[in-house]
Amino acid sequence: MSWLDDLRARRTLPVVQAPMAGASDVRLAAAVSDAGGLGMISVAYGATEESVRGSCEELGERPFGVGLMNWQQPELPGVLEAVVAQRPELVSLSFGDPEEPVRRARAADPSVPLAVQVGSVEEARRALDCGVDLVVARGSEGGGHGRGVVATLPLLQQVLEVAGETPVLAAGGIATGRGLAAVIAAGALGAWVGTAFTVCTESPFAGELKRAVLAAGADETIYSSVFDRALRLGWPSDHGGRALRNEVTEEWGGRIDELVASIEAGDPSGVTERVTAARQRNDPSEAPVYAGQAAGLLEQERSVAELLAELGTYRDHLRRAGDRLGS
Incomplete structure (x- = not known):
């Protein structure tokens, strides 16, 4: 039974930690997976087949995912295939045309689940045409890179309309159990969370x-x-x-x-x-500090386990919503 099967059956916490270059590493991903979510590592500048294998091996038997940037693949020959060979629970292929990376990943191992992050309904259709297993609808309020046009909630509704049976995760502005409940109520399978994890104790962020x-x-x-x-x-x-x-x-x-x-x-x-x-020198007055609008929901550094416990209260919020509706 795969992580995606467990997620569909609601046997696991519906939270994926976004792969963030500079703000996520093996330690953070391991902590997320150990606490019930899906931790992900990022393949970014300077990655090699050897470094990818080493990072995946460090994660051991726990479930994990790997994120890659489509536009960078020509600069990293063999790295995508090395990632797929490690048989992660999820490979994210985002930022740029997904067609060729998806083709290569399927050729390497068709059983490894693939996700693409999208910022418009047109991008969603392109990803679905490529036959991905999961779509991440990332709204403009999300931190880090992506499209900056459509906010999470309207984008999620658009993507759900075209996704059919393909599951959709919502990304952008989600940092609490209340936010997770909102996107699940709208039809998302779960949430793709980034900014909230950057300030966790286990994050490599300075x-x-x-x-x-x-x-x-x-x-x-x-x-x-x-x-x-x-x-x-x-x-x-x-x-x-x-x-x-x-x-x-x-x-x-x-x-x-x-x-x-x-x-x-x-x-x-x-x-x-x-x-x-x-x-x-880690000087935020002039250096890039990638973060989304969810920063306004974060008040103190806490452990991954504490953050996931908060996100796990989404069931309570959904129950209360049901009570208010009289169901």
Whole structure:
């Protein structure tokens, strides 16, 4: 019986920890899986077949998932196949056209469940046409990279309309049992949660960055590609990222074309050096701190087990909703 089968049958907590480069690692994923959710690791810059195998082996016999970025696959030959060979409970193939990565994953092992994160109904249809096993409907309020157009609830409703029998997870703005209950009531199988895990004790996020997220209100994030352009990363132009507002986003967030032109001219403003140095010293005033609007729901650092216990109260909220309806 697979994790996805157990999830469908409500035998496991319907929470997947999002694979987040820099904010999730083997320790966090292990803690999530040990506490009843599905922990995931991220395959990002510089990954190799050997490093992927090593990370998966560290997770041992517990269920786990792995997230990869579609646009980066040409730079990582053999890594996707190495991931599939470890037979994780879920492989996430997101950010960019999923057709070729899905084909390769199916060729490597057709039994490994595949998910694609989508930010529009058009992306959902494309993922479904590829035959994925799970769709993640990520709303614009979610932290980190993705589409920045449609909020979670309207997107979830749209995706559910076209998904048919394919299960859907909701992502973006979910950090409490109440939020999990809301998306399950709407028809989601569960939630894909990121920001709330970044501030857990087991997260590799630096203390300065955790404190910045905990101090932020729901209105103190911004969706932008400013950090990708400043750091000269290869993210597709239609996939920005939601991060905490800071000095760099205030200066350049509305001037992306100027930022690109400045960098192409040799970066006379020095923004690349500023952001790079800030990342090295974990300075949230200039470094990217990817977090979603759920930051406004987070008040203190806590363990993964404590967070999942809170998310696990979704059943109580659903029961109370049923009582209010007289059912």
